[in-house]
Amino acid sequence: MGKHSIDVAFCPCCAHRTGSGTCxxxxxxxxxxxxxxxxxxxxxxNGDLSLxxxxxxxxxxxxxxxxxxxxxxxxxPDELP
Ligand SMILES: [Zn+2]
Numbered sequence: 001m002g003k004h005s006i007d008v009a010f011c012p013c014c015a016h017r018t019g020s021g022t023c024x025x026x027x028x029x030x031x032x033x034x035x036x037x038x039x040x041x042x043x044x045x046n047g048d049l050s051l052x053x054x055x056x057x058x059x060x061x062x063x064x065x066x067x068x069x070x071x072x073x074x075x076x077p078d079e080l081p
Pocket of ligand 1: 011012013014015016018023024025026027028
């Protein structure tokens, strides 16, 4: 385990350890959405995209929204869930 992997948050969308903010692996921006409110689109940085929808998109497109397909990158080994 890398020593810097401690205290880095998991992305709520793709589950990689990319910290808070905009995830480079799926391009979801952490807006506080959790499993409890995953169906709610908060209208913040993710617009009308809910966490549940973003997870579905990630499963299909490898990005939280198809428009981010060219922006995302593969996770690094130390970011794996
Ligand atoms: Zn992510």
